[in-house]
Each structure stands twice: as C-alpha cells, then as structure tokens.
Amino acid sequence: MTMPATEHHTLAKHWDIFCTVVDNYGDIGVTWRLAKQLAAEYQITVHLWVDDLHSFSHILPSLDPALRRQSFSGVNIFQWNNPLDIDYIAGQVVIEAFACELPEQVKSVIDKLHKQPQSTVPHWLNLEYLSAEDWVEGCHGLPSTQANGVKKWFYFPGFSDKTGGLICEQQLFVERDNWQANPNNKMALFSQLGLSGIEPDDTVISVFSYETAALNALVKQWQHATQAMHVLIPKGRSLHSLTEFLPCTVSELIPGQQIKLGQLILHILPMTDQTGFDRLLWSCDFNIVRGEDSFLRAQWAAKPFIWHIYPQEDDYHLIKLQAFMRIYCDNLAAQIAATWAEVNLAFNQGDANAVVNHWQQLNSVILPLQQHAINWPNNALNDADLASRLVQFVKNS
Template identity: 75%
Template sequence: MNNVFTPDNNGVVKHWDIFCTVVDNYGDIGVTWRLAKQLVNEYDIPINLWVDDLLSFSHILPKLDASKKQQSFNSVNIFHWNNPLEIQFNAGNAIIEAFACELPSQVKAIIERLHLQPHTQAPTWLNLEYLSAEAWVDGCHGLPSTQPNGVKKWFYFPGFSPKTGGLICERELFNQRDQWQADPRHKLALFQQLGLQGINAQDTVISVFSYETRALTALCELWQTSQTPIHALIPKGRSLHSLIDLLPCTIDDLIPGQQFTLGNLTLHILPMTDQNGFDRLLWSCDFNIVRGEDSFLRAQWAAKPFIWHIYPQEDDYHLVKLQAFMQIYCDNLAPEIATTWSEVNLAFNQENLSAVVMHWQQLNSVSLPLMQHAIKWPINALNDADLASRLVQFVNNS
C-alpha cells in the first residue's frame, strides 16, 4: 500500500510525518493525535500519523479499526507502524519522532539520502520532547544534534515560556469552553449522555484520571463525610485499582454508567470518550485530578482547579518536575493560596495520606481565588503563541 501523497519535482512530498509509540496507554498518542488534527485543520498541512499500537489508540478514537494498516480520520492519515514498515514511505517537509521514539531504519536511510542529494530539500527532522516547566528547557529548545552521517535532528521542547516550543491549544478552544461553561444545562446534558444519574447542578463533581495511589483512597474516604453531595467520575482503569476496597465487585465486572453511593460520595463509572468529549468532561467538573501530559494540559485549559498526578520516576525526579510547574503556576498567587494548592498536589504525589486530607480540607477557604486564578492562567500560559504555530514557523525557517 503506497503513501497517499504525490512527490513534487524534487521527489519531496509536501506533507509532515509524525511517528508515535504508545506509552502508558493514552498520553503520547493523546498529544500527537491532537497535534496532527490541529496541523491539518488550522494550517492545511497533510499529516501522516504513524502509530505502533492502534488498539490503545482506538480507546480515544473509537471509530479506529485496529486491524487496518491505513485509514483516515479528521483528514489525518493514520498508518500502522510496524517494523519493518510494510507501507512505502515518502519523506515530506518534516519528520517528527514524538518523545524520543526511534525512527524506522528505512526512514532514517531516506533522510540521509535526501540530505546528501544535491539540489534537494531534505526534510526537517525533529524530536518532539515531553512537556516540562523546568528552567533548563529554555536553553535546550531548538538545539540541533548532528548525526554521524551529518544529518541534523532538532530538539523541540514544548514549554511555558516564550523561549520554548509552546503548548498545544486549538485556535477556538477557549471560546468553545467559555460558551459551554456559560450554561449549566450543557454539563447536565453531558452527564446524562454519559449515563451518569443523580447529579444536580449544585453538586460538587470531580473527575479522576490518576495512576494508582492510596492518596485517592484517602480522599474518597474524606468525601464520604462531606456535608454536601460529591460525585467522583472515574473511568475503568488505573484509578479504580486504588478503590478496590470501596467497590462491591471486581473492576472487571464494572460497566460504564454504574454508580455506588458511599455516604455523601457517589462513585460513577465513566465510559471512555474521544478527546472532544474528554475536554467537555473537564469543563463540566468543579475539580479535576489528571495524570500524564495530555490530560494535565487539558485540565489547565479547562480553567478549573486540578491535581496533577505526575508519572513516578527514579529518585523522585518527577517531584522536581512537579515543583517546577507549581512554581510558575503559583507565580501570581497570594502565598496562602499558592501554599494550599501546592501542598495538596505534593501530598497527593507523595502518598502522604494525612497531609492530602488536611490540605484538601483547606482548599475550601481559598476556592474562590483559586478558581479565579484557574480562569486567568490559560491566557498567561500560552504566551501569545501555541505549539502548532511555533512548530510551523520553526519548520519554515529551518
């Protein structure tokens, strides 16, 4: 099966290729799928998205057929990336290896051939790195790495400062979010569509998409004693493994739409949804507990308070990344508000059960200014340009 694009006179196809290996089920593919759609929709750049695990991809793109080698959705061409490639590869203007995935040997050979061929525009080769708020990212973004064959690969770092590659954010996202949140009927209709019963407009609703942690168990036990109803919306997956002792059945026996009442807490089992549906879910909740990179950023764009459950790393290096983000997120917050929000995030990630309960209770006293900060933050975080626009400019200038 051939690539769907036709080469120009120099043998170069005017499209981009993005390669992604699926790690942690949804994080890496979540980022690359959003980027691919935005590049097509807003910049008219044809995109080939190469993915090694189509089954995991299908959880956020339900119409995807995991058995097909080639298919198209949202005008993005999706290819199954196996080794060696069974689909003919034609290099385009840019080749992106997402999150340090290793390009197929055939692709690297084509890059080298085009680089050495005179009078031919070789593709820009980029390594799209993970998002980080650490200060060193400013100095590393956009640096080249010269390969032994002389080809340059560029390091592209997403980030929160103007010196980085920016953050994924679609052009109309904030307007769509504001229109959605302006009318509470939208969230109630969404809950009904998801099969969630008994949620009233004034109830507290918390979405949970975390890794396994006893901190979640401690919060759920606290929420049971709340004076007002709390609804925790949790998909089947890693979060629920923390709540086995609270459930009347095994996780395998759970079905979307089920709910369990524990005191004043109701646990709702969520169905998996596509990315647009996930955005609307975050917009509709009062508080979001998220993990990874894609969900972490979408929780910020939801303009709601959140906890970021960062992926654990050796020697607790993930806590360094968490601290770096908390520092910039809290830069304009009053000290007491910044401390309360930071401490609940830190306690959740350290599984400090007594601390996470104590600091969660303290959130009530700062809920209004924290909410106001969450609303202002997305505009400040974008720094006038999103990742896709900076990426297009980078490729055009390289």
C-alpha cells in the first residue's frame, strides 16, 4: 500500500528513474548507464524501476528477474508492476525515461505533496531520446505545467552546449585508450568470448543492427575480400537478414559457432554486459550499431561505424540520421564526409547495390576517417557529460 502523503513532509534523498523496456535493450541500456554513473560519480542513491527484468538481465547477467528488489553497482533495482506492488516513497528527483508515463501511485503521491502547506515536490523530469536535430536546443529544459499545477521538465540529450549532453563516464576515454594501446587486450577478449581463429592483423567488424537487405549484400561482398575478415554478431535481429548463409535456424545457433564464407568468418557472440560491449567496440576495426545506447558507445569507441537508426513512419528516421551526419561530418573533407554519409544512408535505406558500392569506396578514405573517429569524442562531449549537466540542471531548477 502506498504511504499517505502526510508522512512525506520532507523528500527522501534518493532519485527515482522509471523505464519501460523497448526493443529489448535500448531504453534500459541508457537508463542503466545513467543510474550507475549517478551512483558512482555523484554518490546519489538511485531507485531504478523497470517493467521487464528478464530483458534487463541480458545486459546485467547477475540480475535475478524473479526478485522484486535487488541492488547492483550502488543502484537499487525495483520491479515495476502495474499497479505498483512496492510502496512508493518520493525522492528528490523522479525521471520518467522516454515518456514512459509514471505509475498512477507515483503521480498521486506527487499530487498530495503539492497540495500540502509549504509543499515540496520532486523535480519531475522527462528524459527524452537523443537527437541531433536543431529544434532540440529550443525544447531542452522547458517546463510543462501539469493539470495539478506541478511542473514537469523536458530534458533533451544532445550534441551542443545548449542541450542536456551525452552519457559518458568520467574515466571512459582513459580506459579506452589504455585498452587500445595493447593489442593483447583485444585478443584476450576474443578468447574470453569463445572466438577462435582471429589473428591480430585481421579485419574485425562487429554487427548489432536491425534486419536489412544491406547487411546481406555486405556479407556477400565480404566473402570475396583480399584477406581474412571476421564479423562478430550476437543472436538476434541482425542474423534474420543472413538466414541464407546459416547452417541452421537463428535460434539453434550457439555462442562461439563459426560460419565460414570464403574469406569471411561469421562468429556468433554471446550476450555481454555493458562493460564487455564497450570493450568489444574498442577491439573491432569497424562497428555497425543500432538504436541509441549502442550508437553513442560506438562513437566513444573511436572507431568508424555505421548507425542503423530505428525505422519510423514516413522515413522520419532518415531526417534524424541526416541531422547527426551533418554534425559528425562538419569538419571532415568533402570526399570523406560524402563517402561515410552515403554508406550510412544506403544501409538505412536497405539499398543492397548502393551499400556495396559505397562500402568499396570506404577503403580510399579509411585512414582519415579513422583519425576523425579518434578526434570526435572529445569534440562531441562539449566539456560536460549528461550526468553532470543533469545534476546541475536539478540544482538550478
């Protein structure tokens, strides 16, 4: 039973983050990283409310989906059932991630607190999806007064200093540079993942995409490479585009399994936690990623990448893609920018012929593209990450 508001004269010190799991790992990936960073770097007690602990456990293998309450990395993880079957005590901040809509019990507590004399209510934030579009700057930080008179603030991550910033742990780039400085690290990781037959100088590509004919076309081309290539791919949506190459159904594949196709070897990856995924991206020569969390981690990996953005009606996702490409390519030479942008666009349009043609052209610009990928993370961060901007935003509002 929810505690009555009269017992909440002062707010508890914790922050609440509510997340509904969408597309298995995207939304929970972002909120889990944010919760861990707030706990580790700002000593904030975070209560992370999640509606699908089973999917969450794929990126946090030690999580028990059967437990209603558990703690990892300094974060308290609660099962979010509807209605809530865990008492809700209001904290200083409540974040509804990606317009997930707070439970009625939580809104009721906020409403009762608001009606008290000398009322104190949580800072109520809606954490929005990351976008590079121009309009984000104008909408970030705007309040929306709810029917009960309480203000809800819209918090937009973004790439400029007028937005909410990008999720990035304080020591991430140092850890990445140390990892990449020693080739033995990636070879040890491949061995740990059960991958064999990869030599230090072989080309290695990671794939975490949605279904697309473009991936099928690239695999057909990669079979005829001039030297050994390895594609590392987990069981899931990407493989549904490659069924013609598989010896069995996708569900029957096992981690560590290899499918040899000419010069190309497909390696089936086990699922990994977020630290392991970062290290995987750091260890590959090129990364194909999807969604929001993986898209950002590919940028922080300082390696060339393709972003497979989530398809939307009327191809609106392509507008989002082009907005990001304009920012990413801003200080790139025209030929390099055009080549990288064209392969990204072709992949997202599922254009098999175009993606193959543009991929072939990548070889001529790969060295400056790699250097740009190394320079980009510091430029994109704009001196402040999302967590630090978020903490300051709460103080200011």
